[in-house]
Amino acid sequence: MNLFDTLLNPDRDEFPNRTVVYNAANLLDVGEFQFLQLAFVHWHGRDMRQDEIDAIFNSFMVHSEVPGWALLYARDICQLDRVGELDSADPAYHRFDVAGTAKARVNPRAGFIAAMVFLVGTLGGALAIAAQTAECAGEFPPCLSSSEITGPIAK
Incomplete structure (x- = not known):
């Protein structure tokens, strides 16, 4: 596919x-390769x-x-979903899942607390930078005041 086809x-x-395979894998809530393993077992009768x-x-x-x-x-799985007969929680569809990888629900309060900590830290850092009263002699570090510099620049 070229750029013009993509733009048009x-x-x-x-x-x-x-x-089609991706959609079927999503319907079963498995990865694409796990779906291929399931399809292989379904078709060939062995792992x-x-x-x-x-x-x-x-x-x-x-x-x-x-x-x-x-x-x-994949088309069979999509057809089962269309007619409402697909049970994606069926253990037969999850036989290749790695044990112990159950999806954990994260408490919404934890996300809110993390966002607040980030916000307070960011605002605190911005205020600390804004509160600096030392005037720098130049644009680049180290930040030295004119009184600390000796020589021709200080005059």
């Missing part, structure tokens, strides 16, 4: 098959071997090639 059609999808993992990862992530079985599985 900014919403044009460069890799529509990958977009991927290490050499297959390497080849499929390279093909999908580097070369943007979507295997046909992954595309069909």
